[in-house]
Amino acid sequence: MRITQGTFSYLPDLTDAEITAQLQYAIDQGWAIAVEFTDDPHPRNSLWEMWGLPMFDIADAAAGLAEIRACRDANPRHYVLASAYDASYGRQTTALSFIVHRPPEEPGFRLGRQEGGDRRIRYTLHPYAAGQPHGRRYTEASG
Amino acid sequence: MTEQATPPGFAMPVPGTAAPAQTRRVHASEDPADQGQREEEPLADGALVDIGAWQQQLAISGVLDRLDTELVGLAPVKTRVSEIAALLMIDRLRGRYGLTSSRPTLHMCFTGSPGTGKTTVAIRMAEMLKGLGYLRRGHLVTATRDDLVGEYVGHTAPKTKGVLKRAMGGVLFIDEAYYLYRTDNERDYGQEAIEILLQVMEADRDDLVVILAGYRDRMDSFFASNPGMASRIAHHIDFPDFTADELARIAELMVAQQSHRFSPAAHQAFREYIELRMGQPRFANARSVRNAIDRMRLRQANRLVASGAMVGKDDLVRLEADDIRLSRVFGQDAAGTGPLR
Numbered sequence: 323m324r325i326t327q328g329t330f331s332y333l334p335d336l337t338d339a340e341i342t343a344q345l346q347y348a349i350d351q352g353w354a355i356a357v358e359f360t361d362d363p364h365p366r367n368s369l370w371e372m373w374g375l376p377m378f379d380i381a382d383a384a385a386g387l388a389e390i391r392a393c394r395d396a397n398p399r400h401y402v403l404a405s406a407y408d409a410s411y412g413r414q415t416t417a418l419s420f421i422v423h424r425p426p427e428e429p430g431f432r433l434g435r436q437e438g439g440d441r442r443i444r445y446t447l448h449p450y451a452a453g454q455p456h457g458r459r460y461t462e463a464s465g
Numbered sequence: 466m467t468e469q470a471t472p473p474g475f476a477m478p479v480p481g482t483a484a485p486a487q488t489r490r491v492h493a494s495e496d497p498a499d500q501g502q503r504e505e506e507p508l509a510d511g512a513l514v515d516i517g518a519w520q521q522q523l524a525i526s527g528v529l530d531r532l533d534t535e536l537v538g539l540a541p542v543k544t545r546v547s548e549i550a551a552l553l554m555i556d557r558l559r560g561r562y563g564l565t566s567s568r569p570t571l572h573m574c575f576t577g578s579p580g581t582g583k584t585t586v587a588i589r590m591a592e593m594l595k596g597l598g599y600l601r602r603g604h605l606v607t608a609t610r611d612d613l614v615g616e617y618v619g620h621t622a623p624k625t626k627g628v629l630k631r632a633m634g635g636v637l638f639i640d641e642a643y644y645l646y647r648t649d650n651e652r653d654y655g656q657e658a659i660e661i662l663l664q665v666m667e668a669d670r671d672d673l674v675v676i677l678a679g680y681r682d683r684m685d686s687f688f689a690s691n692p693g694m695a696s697r698i699a700h701h702i703d704f705p706d707f708t709a710d711e712l713a714r715i716a717e718l719m720v721a722q723q724s725h726r727f728s729p730a731a732h733q734a735f736r737e738y739i740e741l742r743m744g745q746p747r748f749a750n751a752r753s754v755r756n757a758i759d760r761m762r763l764r765q766a767n768r769l770v771a772s773g774a775m776v777g778k779d780d781l782v783r784l785e786a787d788d789i790r791l792s793r794v795f796g797q798d799a800a801g802t803g804p805l806r
Contacts, residue, residue, distance in 0.1 A: 381632075381633065382634025382635065384601075384633045384672040385629075385634075
């Protein structure tokens with residue numbers, strides 16, 4: 323099941339040229355680019371791991387794309403996203419965030435149902451990949 | 466980060482003002498450069514192109530004219546810069562006919578005495594390369610050894626890569642590049658910075674242009690001990706020292722920029738000052754001229770305050786011969802051991 327999270331996620335995967343164009347737009351707006359990655363695809367997992375520090379002082383998107391490529395190479399079976407951080411409001415504000423890399427196979431989610439009082443049902447999402455310990459998700463065996 | 470507008474003409478970059486050296490980022494002027502990014506329609510084999518109009522379209526003549534009018538002297542530098550401009554212009558034209566040509570390597574080395582306009586030319590070069598579509602952004606990032614070389618193991622690589630990342634799409638100007646390599650210490654981290662630099666200069670040629678700058682002789686020995694670096698630099702441009710005439714014209718330009726004017730007597734006095742100063746140690750060409758003018762303004766202000774008389778606009782603008790002749794260069798201590806006052 324294809325994860326849709328952040329901007330452009332209902333579009334086909336962006337090519338590197340398209341990613342560069344988006345990054346350049348963000349830089350031109352004065353936003354700082356950051357690269358993040360995770361292997362926990364739960365939609366409420368909004369705290370991904372940071373790939374290095376946000377790039378506050380780059381002028382050209384080529385530098386951002388180089389970091390994205392480095393992150394992909396190091397984590398080929400993780401989700402990687404690029405985010406743009408707008409500091410002009412004086413508080414933490416993500417102006418743009420989009421997935422730039424995903425694992426080759428995405429097993430999707432199991433829907434859990436919990437029977438409550440008065441025949442109420444509580445639903446919960448459980449990513450199949452999260453059944454494996456951190457670092458072993460999306461490997462050949464589990465995927 | 467301090468963004469600094471492109472200084473016109475001989476505004477020498479003043480160390481210690483604005484931001485720390487490495488964050489001094491100069492953006493090329495917006496309008497002409499964007500024209501360079503435009504896609505041109507392909508041409509048929511038989512088609513003819515007007516070179517003059519093509520040059521206009523790329524807005525190159527503007528940058529070259531400014532280089533010519535704002536920079537006094539430096540004939541060999543101007544020749545080489547216009548040669549590079551012509552090559553890139555023709556390459557783009559060839560591209561429109563469907564002729565392939567490899568992207569030229571434009572890493573450069575500027576050698577010359579202090580104050581001969583190396584940084585200023587580098588700023589103009591960045592503008593020009595953006596206009597020609599060779600660089601996407603056309604900004605200038607200035608770095609010295611401190612910005613590239615770390616203090617402990619594992620510190621150098623991220624530091625150097627950070628600076629390179631910032632310079633992507635523009636020009637990385639490494640001042641006094643020979644300090645990167647310390648012959649006396651084999652375990653110096655400078656070697657690591659040089660290796661990363663070499664790798665990026667080769668692999669990311671499309672993304673940035675590296676300009677090394679420094680004194681001629683020390684640059685030569687730096688290249689002798691780093692042959693890899695020498696072979697990756699296509700253009701070695703030597704900045705000649707200014708003659709007394711050229712320095713006097715530079716002074717005129719600088720004085721005019723600061724809304725001042727020499728009186729005829731001051732004009733003569735400055736000529737004499739320059740000739741004496743050139744013979745003294747620690748003479749730094751245009752930079753010495755700028756400092757001399759700063760001291761002249763100091764003396765002018767002092768003279769006006771001490772006179773206690775009525776002053777008009779003209780008095781505030783005019784620099785008198787006395788403002789120059791009070792300099793230590795004319796005095797007893799002409800051998801020039803202490804700092805100038």
